[in-house]
Amino acid sequence: MQYPLYLSVLVPLPLKQPIFTYIYESGSDEEPQLVGRLVTVPFGPKKCYTGLVLAQQHIEPEGAHRLKPVLKLLPYPPIPPYIIELWQWVASYYMCSLGEVLTAAIQQGFRPDGTQGEELKRTALMLRGWLPSERLMSDAHFRGYLQGQLKGGSAAEKALQKILTTYRQGDKPPMSLQELAEWLETSSYTINKLRKVGVVEECEVLASSLNEAVTLPHHKVGDALSKAITIGSSRIALIHCPNSRIEERIPYDFLLQRVAKGKQVLLLLPNIEVLKQLMPELQKQFGASLYRYFSTTTEKERRTTWLAALSGEAGLYVGLRAAVWLPFASLGLVAIIDEEDRGYRQYEPAPRFTATNTALMLAHFAKVETLLLSATPSIESYTLALQQKYSFVEVPHTPPDVRVQTVWMPKAFEEHSVQGRMLSFQMIGAIREAIDEGGLALLLYQRKGFARSATCPKCQASPKCPHCHTTLRYMEQSRMLVCGICGYYQSLPNHCPECGAGGMQLIGTGIERLRRAMEELFPGIPIKMAEEVDRRTKLPPVILSSSYQPPQEFLRSATTVGWVQLDLLYALSDYRANELTFRYLMQSRDEAPQLQRIVVQHFATAPNALTAFEQNDYQQMLDFELEERHAILLPPFSRHIDIYFESAAQSQAFQLATTAVTTLQNKLPEVTTLGPAPMPVHKKETTIGYKVTLLAPLQRSSKQLRDAIYQLLDPLLKEYRGPKMNCYYDVDPL
DNA sequence: TGCTAGTGTACG
């Protein structure tokens, strides 16, 4: 008996309600299992999208709408139910549409979208050709009928016999008619006959489903790190590897063992730089069972990896944050390297999610273990370890043999031991040592341009960005005043635009001024900015980096690291500033194998991060942070959610954000609601955004909190009349 | 009256 099936299909669009019903006419006797399958469906008057089947039923649903039919059932295996559960969790936890999660989770290449009528772009891994028909293989009646049709002893009947005795479904790729004739040892006339009666039919098959089995790697002699790992009953282990370099945080042997057992292992890395650095060794260790999944690989390779994950191929799956979307059919382990890294956070576009947290949920739904390996774990993870939600492993280590000098700049100025505005005698001495021994001095100064501002000597006015209202910095190279946020630029005016006085003064310092000072102090020595260095030739003796996380390859060669002004990081108005300062200090020393000495200049008195770093004491930083954050209920002692209101109309956005703040403060008094804070324009359009920050106590479940927010804000947005307003959430921002 | 730009609504 045949009847139509009604499918609930999730479409990859950012809608509040992205699930729609379609009709599927099934051709076979049994009810096909379509949940988890990808289907192409018509949507609206012109478009069609590939969506995910969430449910099926044969009872006609209510509503008099005329339902549209499914256009095509994609030949991928179904997405495992626990993966769909994970995606639903992401949409709910990170407060975004399930359609947005689907868009992120299944890349464009795997779900061809297009215009109705026009042939959908065929996916590259499909093989097209002729094979014995599915009906022949599955339907005994049809088989009998065909055998009756073809005269006994005829060439066609012999060919059918051959198919029935030798062919098993899926063991041959689709063939051309000529190849089919060769296989069946018959003529094109007979093939044509078989085609007409329906013994063979044209079909499309996934190329990868015919992959031959990969030999799994042998498991080798254990490394010390793998031996140290123990995982408790919580199935999550936080592994603290103090003073380690990135390659020392990969438990190769532990991962190999799981792969050798025929399991899929997900290895998450925080950024492309680390990934490139580790790739040769990973390739050596895992060989053919290494599957790569990140944006710089070819689309074909990503698709192979995706299909391998979905078909349950054992192996090590390596990727950046997007690899958490791989639909693993037989996951055995998740390993996250440097879980605290900001590279795991995605801000734009939605879903705004943290891959570390999402990967933990992936492992949770798959009921497998997770390893978090880090040199400086986040306060959040450490707290969970303290609460015994994670088991905690401290890997033995040897403190590095590096000379650490700290210079308190106010005192240095007082003693007149500062040259070129910002370099103490200690710093200059350390740089000179590096130059003399033929090493590399790497100076860190996270301040772009030449000067902080151009200021009028008479009225003290400084040109500001018309979009962001921040003071424009002066860039020496382009001789322009530039906005550090949106990139707006203008030339340096000769006269003050406010009062007309002449002789604008350049106030404050930037990395370009540092370079000029260095050139005066070290004449004849090549001094380069990090971005100018030609990586193919020998490194210059001095490199200036405007990032506190300089490129790994410079750290690898550095013999001296100089922090020109620690305060630019430490004094950020971010409750994670101290934690971040400690982490970057540690990295600038521990990831540099050649390092002899490190000099840190600072203005603040005894920053905790610096003292903890000098004493090589992670615990000291943690204790300080936990106390600070507990006192004012910051994460991990509260939940942090940011709400954004964006519109071209500034006053309306501000007004709505203000109303939201008052409503939230009145109705949720236990939650600290801050803002609205104006946000810099981040897109090219002239939209203005306001941010409202919520810090909610942990007593209430996060689900309850989110529901309460929706209940209060949805009516506000519904009532709002005026220019287009965009409102979105950012849960657990980093 | 005709055109354009902006907005609201629905999409199964």
Added chain:
DNA sequence: GTACACTAGCAA
């Protein structure tokens, strides 16, 4: 996200 219907504003 895209398509289409609708409306306000404006020029002919």
